[in-house]
Amino acid sequence: MNRLIGKSLTRRRVLGAGLATAGMLAMPSILRAQDKSLKVGVYGGYFKKSFDEHVFPDFTKATGIAVESVAEPTGEAWLVQLEQAAKAGQAPADLSMMSQTSTIKGQSTELWTPLDTSKFKHYNDLLPRFVSKYPDGRVAGIGAVAWWITLVTNTDVYKEAPTSWAALWDKGNEDKLGLLALASNSFLLEVTAKTFMGGTNALDSEDGLNKAFEKLAEVKPNVRLWYRDEAQFEQALKSGEIPMGQYYHDVTGLAAADGFHVRSTFPKEGGIQDSGNWVLSRASTKVDEAHTFIDYMSQPSMQGLMSRKVGTTPTLKKEVLDLKPEEFAAVSSDIEPIIPRYDLYTSKADWINQKWTELIVG
């Protein structure tokens, strides 16, 4: 739960600050050695835990830049906080992981410091969809992590894995699904378009969007839970209370590895590939440190490490990676992904949100 994470974090940060002060008093030399520092915002919970464990300590060792990680909530709350803080000249985090939609929204107020790509050794190895640009071509964000939302099932209830997103529409699955509650994080309009309307281009027109909404309305009787917070669904999926739904491929894989009876399936229409960028707040003064960090994170070896340890999908071309085929298969799929239509959630945001809310609440 975002709220829960937020609370425990404030306490942890207070404790951390106390420890830091104690350390300062005791060992001034260490402080001098690490006076280059960077505040990095990562999604709270699983991502933050993994980054604290596998990424930040090595980065500090390699570069001498101390990292203070800040848990940020998913959704747009963090974007709003960054924007309001930047107006006051503050940066709650220098670098943040930011969703694609939020990256685009931040561009409207020049919230992100344009990045100097010549400082990134592997810039040309990045897949184009992981570089977010201002309309005039300046780079606003570089892919940080990518992940999949796939079709997940409880293996006790569904002996056979479903093969298509169409399973969500199956009349036999009444009151059995858990789906994400918002148009802009469930990407179910894109799923509907890809499964039944020949591709996400069908959403270009308002007519197409209306058709997708109509088709999506048929799913409603099957949905038992429209969730905003992952914890709500994950628990119910593991226990079989809600045996099918859409969920994150990486976390489901970890749960299965822990012995829970769950599986994640890439449907034949493709999994949903969502991703987050590293963006630098314009209020931050740590421009050099931030570039060093992004450069470090974009190395093939780091992307490989993240895939192995955190389960994220690499942002670099497959050829430059050191992943074995089976390692690559665990975090990705050769089936063409469903790429969300992020443009819709800025250009038609309120219209879609209104229709969506009326669809599920009404």
Next chain:
Amino acid sequence: MRREAPKSVADYTPLFFPALMLIVFFVVPFSTMIAVSFFKRNPAGFYTPDFVFDNYARFLSVFFGGVLGFSLMLAVLVAVCCVAIAFPFTYLLTRRPRRVQTLWLVGLLSVLSLSEVIIGFAWSTLFSRTAGITNLFVAIGLMDKPVALLPTFGAVLTGMVYQALPYTILVLYPALVRLDPTLLEAARTLGASPVRAFFNVVAPALRNTIVATLIMVFVFALGSYLLPQILGRPQHWTLSVLITDQAIYQSNMPFAAAMAVFLVLISLALVGMTLLVGRKENAL
């Protein structure tokens, strides 16, 4: 005690602190919110200072009217349930020895230490098919097979009543403890049964307290946004859930502010109504 009208500025000093707090914690944030509710929304970004009525216009629709109506109905129902349970309970509690009272109150206070998140998840487990109370009913032969009791309206109501009940009892307790026992003795001497005395003497004597408590629980329940999400279906989502969606997930602060202003105005109207009711009673 004689009361004198304050004569100099110095006589008003005790009011400065509460006034300052009221300004800092209510007037300033609420004014900001009202101002934002008239700002212009930019769907591709944030908002710009302006004076437009778009946000209110969007709210004035059958859809949001329905959600507002449901939220009010739910809050009223929670308030009525809470007072209906808490009033007799607190009355009986005040008749117990001091030690027993203290134990109960400490127990109730400890319930207050649970956050809404914990209450929500605890009830969702209790009401689940796989681990819930219906398994117990199956074990003792009351049911054939376990069923899920959520997401339902009943589950939302139960969770919210559970959350608000300790507050209700704590608000009612001082008034009931101070209730003059001779009132009841007189009623009994005149031949009223205990139940009749309770309804005809105790309840009317505390009418003001009951109304005030109802309103407090109502306002408290109106702000609930987590329990309806965890225990209910989308049609049980309150206006607060939709406000959160707009503020957190859509970064549409102007619209969220407009909806919140509506909610606050309704709460204020109700407080005003209580004052009116109270004044009438004092006049009698």
